[in-house]
Amino acid sequence: MSSDSRRALGNEGETRAAEHLAARGYRIVARNVRADRVEIDLVVERGGTLAFVEVKTRASTRHGAPALAVDARKQRRILRGAGAWMRTQRVRPRRIRFDVVSCWRADDGSWRIDHWPGAFDGS
Numbered sequence: 001m002s003s004d005s006r007r008a009l010g011n012e013g014e015t016r017a018a019e020h021l022a023a024r025g026y027r028i029v030a031r032n033v034r035a036d037r038v039e040i041d042l043v044v045e046r047g048g049t050l051a052f053v054e055v056k057t058r059a060s061t062r063h064g065a066p067a068l069a070v071d072a073r074k075q076r077r078i079l080r081g082a083g084a085w086m087r088t089q090r091v092r093p094r095r096i097r098f099d100v101v102s103c104w105r106a107d108d109g110s111w112r113i114d115h116w117p118g119a120f121d122g123s
Helices: 003-023 072-089
Strands: 027-035 038-046 049-058 095-105 111-120
Touching: 003 027, 003 038, 003 049, 003 095, 003 111, 027 072, 038 072, 049 072, 072 095
Parallel strands: 049 095
Antiparallel strands: 027 038, 038 049, 095 111
16 A cells, blocks of 8 residues: 555545544544644534544554554554644643544445544553
């Protein structure tokens, strides 16, 4: 798969993840923001909780579930970026959470989307 087609697949996954979360009552606060050289895929809010969402998209699960790519190193980067973004926004939510959304396209062209609220800890 070329880098252009991977990028297009990733963009499609992020769009589907945002739609999935919005349909479940989340307000999309920001998409693809950069803070402290870290890209945050989605920032969403619901019920006073601000969630930083990492979206992982794959064309198949042949190499494992997409969420498995959010390893400890990636988690530390997201934490750093989230802190930097909140400082620039002067945001003071009641609660902060770090979620992962996995998206993959099935052989029939349909999409499977799994949302893991609180997928990793911010401490």
